[in-house]
Amino acid sequence: MNLTAEVLHYTAFTATPLGGNPAGVVLDARDFDEPRMLAIAAETGYSETAFLTALDTAQRRFTVRYFSPLAEVDFCGHATIATAVALAERIGPGELLFDTPAGEIRVEATADDRGAIRATLTSVPAHSRPATAAEVSATLAALHWDPSDLDPALPPHVAFGGNEHLVLAAGSRARLADLDYDFDALGTVMRAAGWTTVHLVWRESEDRFHARDPFPVGGVVEDPATGAAAAAFGGYLRTLGLVETATTLTIRQGEDMGRPSELTLGVGPEDARVRVSGQAVRIPAHAFRVAAVSD
Structure with missing residues (x-):
């Protein structure tokens, strides 16, 4: 050992x-x-x-x-x-x-x-609440998104699964792929609200989603895979009543960064805790660095 x-x-x-x-x-x-x-x-x-x-x-x-x-x-x-x-x-x-x-x-x-x-x-018990109009407006401005870019079937929420994340659902895969946000402005919004990431998602099907997670409050432009946000997202889906039976969901993340990732979620209608699964492998030291604020 x-x-x-x-x-x-x-x-x-x-x-x-x-x-x-x-x-x-x-x-x-x-x-x-x-x-x-x-x-x-x-x-x-x-x-x-x-x-x-x-x-x-x-x-x-x-x-x-x-x-x-x-x-x-x-x-x-x-x-x-x-x-x-x-x-x-x-x-x-x-x-x-x-x-x-x-x-x-x-x-x-x-x-x-x-x-x-x-x-x-x-996870710890996961849950969510509707985001306020002011929270959504400030975040969209920092993202350079328009309200019409959002999917009305998946309303903005602040979700918790160990820490808080704003969940915004894009109306198209193209909108999700085109991410060019104001690092400083979004970081300011997130620090004021206490959010860890903004969890941007697009629903491909009922059990398959694509995600991107800006993380300026951590000094990182974007996370290639975000298990904490995935747990919070499971709680969000449960809060919205979109999980009627024990369900297994897949989140694809990191594809637009060239770091494809797959997260598996287990979500149930009665259990507030979310199960997040995946593999992990050893990598050579310093073979990859994220785009940090100091870079």
Whole structure:
């Protein structure tokens, strides 16, 4: 077992190092203080780096903190998946328990007959509320979108699945693909509202969606895969009454960035918790850097 203090590099929600959302993972950060973790996250340059600050390998329970290049965040889905896979490679597949600033997160890591590991996190209770007209107007202005660009069947909501995300549904795949927003203006709107990302989605079918997630508050232009937003989106669909039975949904993300990612959601009409699943694989150190504000 090698729970190291070095930064490990994984990419989540993909089976190949060329896809998914890279995350830094530090499996033993017991001696790290907050300034050091923030400095490491900034140097690593990924949208988030996860740090295990308390370890109980016998009980498979760990305290996890998440840092973007600019700030700590309460919860990060893709870094959770990456951390679970990194741990499973070292202590074996099975259930893991993560104590995070957002609450307790259970993760099940399983290995297929080829040894590929897939992790499924169960979110804190997810929910949403309608966004206000002022919230929508300010965000659309920063995105350079018009109200007519939105899908009226999927109204704007502020959704929560560990942290808050504004959900905006594009009326077409072309609108989603054409993302050229004002980084500073959107960051200002998001910081004032307390949102982690803006979750832009397009509905291809009842069980298949495409997404993009601007993340200027973390110093990152866009996330290639956003598990926390996916969990919140599951709660959003449940709030709208669009989940009548236990349903499995697919979110495709990162395609417009050249980092294709696939997130699988398990959502039920009675259970407020959302299950978010995906693979993660090791990548060469510093093989990929996101477009951070300092770049």
